[in-house]
Amino acid sequence: MEAAYSWVVIALTLLAALAFLSTFRRRALTFPAGPKPWPIIGNLNLIGPLPHQSLHKLSQKYGQIMQLKFGSFPVVVAASAEMAKQFLQTHDHIFASRPQTAAGKHTTYNYLNLTWAPYGPYWRQGRKLYLSELFSSKRLESYQYIRVEEYRAFISRLYALSGKPIVLKEHLSRVTLSIISRTVLGKKYFNFLDLQGYVKRMKALKKKFDRFHDHVFDEHKANRKGNLKDFVPKDMVDLLLQMADDPNLDVKLNYDSVRGFTQDLIAGGTDTSATTVEWAMSELMKRPDLIKKATEEIDRVVGRQRWVEEKDIPQLPYIDAIMKETMRKHPVAVLLAPHLALEDCTVAGFDIRKGTRVFINTWSIGRDPSVWDKPEEFRPERFLDKAFDVKGQHFELLPFGSGRRMCPGYSLGVKMIKSSLANMLHGFNWKLPAHMKPEHISMDEVFMDWQP
Template sequence: MEAPSWFLLSIALLASLAFLSGIFIRRRGKQLKFPPGPKPWPIIGNINLIGSLPHQSLHKLSQRYGQLIYLKFGSSPVLVASSAEMAKEFLKSHDQIFATRPPHAVGKYVTYNYNDMLWAPYGPHWRQGRKICQNEIFSSKRLESLEYILVEELNAFVSRLYVLSGKPVVLKEHLLSLSLSVMCRMVLGKKHFSVSGNDQLGSNSILSLQEMLDILHAFFFLIGVFNVGDWIPWLDILDLQGNIKRMKALKKKLDRFHDHVFDEHKRKKKGLGKDFVAQDMVDILLQLAPDLDVQLTHDALRGLTLDLVTAGTDTTTVNVEWVISELMKQPQLIKKATEELDRVIGRERWVEEKDIPQLPYLDAIMKETMSKHPVASLLPPHMAMKDCNVAGYDIRKGTRVLVNT
């Protein structure tokens, strides 16, 4: 009879502990003040409220619950900032707390296991990458030395459009080709893709222009896709949406491209020896690599290069396309912008970087367009590195933050 007594006593003790823990958790929850939001479902949380266009679904929720919403995607707590004031709270006022990224699949499979800048967690690698970009890659002197590339590609772009004048033109394709050509030449030294059979800058290329564009389209789709496995980890292995499969396929293409680019640069650097002088951004990375505090691994080199090529390609194209779309609806704005250009620049030379402060009307058109048509509907997620209080609300460590532009 003694054993059953001990058994019953143990059960009673466990039940008491569970009861007291429940009371403690409820009391702690009542003490914390969370932003308003809809009640989550078991297991899936609020994922059922997210449609095929997440930014629009979140906008509708913000109209009901306010500029800061508390949601749960699976078991992950999520905050959605839907105003400039709330965006400033997370991206400026408390930026050190929310500087890191959550571990999403795209960072693991596409950007070389978080070895780029966009998806890298906050730490030595990220800080070093930012320092390299500020002091070496995007320094005024470096960008000035590469300005001739922009002039050459703009000349070629206008020449192509002139030949097509009077015919229907899909402008986005030409704009994307222009921005991609500029970025590849600045970052990689040459295009590394062929536009036509007699394209000298694309000689010895490994890809066609269309193959390069396909890679870019897949990349931008995957970095913005709402992947269920990122929010409900135990569903990740099932790959219900097929996104992991797409990411792995894209990485194989990126590996092939990067291997070609870096092998060529390393051969050039080895051949020149002490006479080697960095001509492009990959050269700069290879030159800096041996002397850095945090070792730049092969994956880190590829991740940083991927960021440099992609970051200025799609965004530039989308911005300019929207500007022209808006101007076509309002011819009077085109007339005013043209008058300003004729007055300040004339018709004998290109607009240069130094001219921008003297072109306030054109600058206002660009800013208004970017405000009306943000290139990224949802910014890449941030994550709280510790418990904090934002705008009077309690935020727990590990909470993910989405800014809905």
């Protein structure tokens, strides 16, 4: 009896010791520094209308990796190239998923698009389809005629307005949406897709967007009817519908999958290109000397007898530098879409718990004085002697993200931005209205939705 009692005492002692060690371990965890959260709201009281700027100011106090709480959710923010590399390359497999939200569930067809799909077989298959089919070099080349036709129409519209003040944003949005609409949907649907504000409002207008999808898909199905075996896809929706009929896919695509991917393709390609070119022109209008350098390069490479073609772009390093400098100073995705920690891990000596949401502040990275000399100045020349690309390998510049979750359509975006910018500078002499001075150009920011 005494022996049995002794074993009970020993067992209880061991359990107490294990509990103590477990508690000690939890207390020994080292989390990134950050502001103390309030009950219920966490640190949301510190986030203003421009979240990236609020987080930038906080990171200057707490460091290039910091932890906050948004409501009850733990959040880690990376504000340097090195920290971005830790999350997007070194530990990419751990942070390859996305957080799920109530809003996301209802606006992305239960996460059946590529941007917000959780990491797993469905996402991997979608990524493969995007890279091997929708955005392959051969596929993008086959759509080049669309880009040529729409840029010619764009230039013609601008020419008709020569000598008059114009709102450039409207024209950039129109040409970008025209290209994306024809590439993805096969034709322009301006009766459904109003030019200004469509992408921002489509999430709030889910029923209207569903009707739009039904209309588009019905037209495409009618074109394919009775000719499935020999049918040649003419646009990306044709491709997606064809893939949905493929019985050999590892993960079956359904009607909502096609809806989700289509929504991704339209939303992801429309605002990014137009906004980048608008920012570039805003900066250039303040610096006529930069416009002169760009036009001299174009004249030297292309001449004055024809428009800039996509084949000319690799020979225009200054246009490339203007694009990259714009992406550095005015990233469209000021905060990359949040990543989700799939398991507990250690990053740069700090403990990150499973379920933590991670944000990469590209706005902060582009203003890091340890990387960029005089970061508040617009200086395209800085990229003439820096071998930075936008393919996610240089973490100082991440306009399209990096790693597994990098935007798969980045190559199309780059083509559109450079072609728009080069032809606008090549075809026209740009001046501010007589009553306007360079310092009057508004450089105010508006927070936009996250990109991958």
